[in-house]
Amino acid sequence: MTKQEALFKYTLRLGDNALILSQRLSEWCSNAPFIEEDLALTNFALDMIGRSQALLKYAGELEGLNRTEDMLAYRRSERQYYNNLLVEQPNGDFAVTMVRQLFISVFEKYYYTEMQKSSDEMLAAIAAKTLKEVKYHLAHAEDWVIRLGDGTGESHYRTQKAIDDLWMFSGELFEMDEVDSKLIAEGIAIDLDKIRPLWKAYIANVFNNGALQIPQDGYMQTGSRQGIHTEYLGHLLSEMQYLQRAYPDAQW
Amino acid sequence: MVGHMYTKQEVLDYLSVIADPEIPVVSIQEMGMLQDVIISDSGYEVILTPTYTGCPAMSIIEADIKALLQEKGISPVKVTMVYSPAWTTDWMNDTAKEKMRQYGIAPPMHSSCGNMFMAEQHVHCPHCDSADTNLISRFGATACKALYKCNTCKEPFEYFKCH
Numbered sequence: 001m002t003k004q005e006a007l008f009k010y011t012l013r014l015g016d017n018a019l020i021l022s023q024r025l026s027e028w029c030s031n032a033p034f035i036e037e038d039l040a041l042t043n044f045a046l047d048m049i050g051r052s053q054a055l056l057k058y059a060g061e062l063e064g065l066n067r068t069e070d071m072l073a074y075r076r077s078e079r080q081y082y083n084n085l086l087v088e089q090p091n092g093d094f095a096v097t098m099v100r101q102l103f104i105s106v107f108e109k110y111y112y113t114e115m116q117k118s119s120d121e122m123l124a125a126i127a128a129k130t131l132k133e134v135k136y137h138l139a140h141a142e143d144w145v146i147r148l149g150d151g152t153g154e155s156h157y158r159t160q161k162a163i164d165d166l167w168m169f170s171g172e173l174f175e176m177d178e179v180d181s182k183l184i185a186e187g188i189a190i191d192l193d194k195i196r197p198l199w200k201a202y203i204a205n206v207f208n209n210g211a212l213q214i215p216q217d218g219y220m221q222t223g224s225r226q227g228i229h230t231e232y233l234g235h236l237l238s239e240m241q242y243l244q245r246a247y248p249d250a251q252w
Numbered sequence: 253m254v255g256h257m258y259t260k261q262e263v264l265d266y267l268s269v270i271a272d273p274e275i276p277v278v279s280i281q282e283m284g285m286l287q288d289v290i291i292s293d294s295g296y297e298v299i300l301t302p303t304y305t306g307c308p309a310m311s312i313i314e315a316d317i318k319a320l321l322q323e324k325g326i327s328p329v330k331v332t333m334v335y336s337p338a339w340t341t342d343w344m345n346d347t348a349k350e351k352m353r354q355y356g357i358a359p360p361m362h363s364s365c366g367n368m369f370m371a372e373q374h375v376h377c378p379h380c381d382s383a384d385t386n387l388i389s390r391f392g393a394t395a396c397k398a399l400y401k402c403n404t405c406k407e408p409f410e411y412f413k414c415h
């Protein structure tokens with residue numbers, strides 16, 4: 001694998017994470033518990049679609065096959081997507097969405113802070129922009145997880161259940177393969193082993209403030225680095241890609 | 253290239269009328285989004301820094317720039333988005349902030365973005381200037397604005413968030 005090929009895969013993976021979570025969050029549009037929350041979740045989705053647009057555009061340039069960001073988003077099948085399994089998990093109830101967001105936003109806070117120092121100028125620039133947005137997402141998810149955890153018996157029960165159910169998807173955030181090792185050596189990618197203890201300490205502190213328990217590390221789900229996904233991604237893509245599949249090259 | 257050659261200043265002057273569609277009283281120049289115009293043998297390149305990555309206004313601004321310059325006979329025009337250095341509300345000039353306030357949007361606090369959540373507690377009402385205001389939601393109708401209410405004049409208003 002050349003450096004260029006590794007960078008393409010790495011950028012694609014980052015773009016896919018933002019795109020798929022954006023699609024999931026946009027499903028809350030008009031379904032959130034109240035209007036301010038509806039606005040918040042769709043604002044997050046908008047931030048992430050913007051980030052994925054920048055990343056997939058860059059990935060297309062790195063690949064050199066004239067694939068635009070739209071072609072990468074709408075013309076790839078499930079096995080050609082490399083997002084983490086966590087982002088494709090269904091929204092569930094509001095607690096599930098907030099716990100998922102907390103896991104991801106804490107990760108992104110540390111990840112994009114480091115990425116600002118990447119020797120790849122484009123990734124460093126996108127990281128600086130993204131980090132400002134991630135801080136808002138994190139503050140929001142953190143507030144809610146504490147409030148729900150330390151709230152009523154029902155909200156506490158649902159939040160703890162969301163944590164227990166999603167925990168097995170948290171390990172994959174820190175998985176690395178030859179793409180990562182090649183780019184870490186170049187000063188481009190981030191060593192995720194360094195982020196893992198920071199992530200866990202931050203999460204443990206939030207749980208502590210919300211009277212929630214951090215689960216024991218057990219079996220962790222894996223597969224996305226090889227394009228192997230849970231059953232949910234295919235359904236998500238069938239909806240997201242419908243228009244371009246039915247009417248290829250349709251323009252807005 | 254065909255026709256008359258325009259100077260960079262002429263092009264920048266034309267572009268000074270292009271506004272952010274979300275806040276039509278403030279130009280992209282006052283917002284700090286318009287960075288440069290590069291003139292070369294291949295045409296005119298307008299350099300913009302996007303405010304928010306997902307901001308739908310960006311594509312409208314791009315289309316507005318192309319349409320306006322075309323009308324002036326300036327072509328070919330290319331609009332390039334640069335992400336670094338990242339746009340910050342600190343680039344917004346005081347004229348922009350005052351116009352924004354008069355339009356009914358509380359402008360972002362100066363140089364407070366390092367601690368953006370502290371700034372949220374001291375937002376003044378754009379209608380009556382009261383400091384007795386409450387944050388209703390950090391997220392509003394667009395990515396750049398939060399929702400507030402004023403406890404003095406009882407009016408709701410939007411605050412352009414630090415970024």
Ligand SMILES: [Zn+2]
Nearest residue numbers: 377380402405
């Ligand atoms: Zn007032």
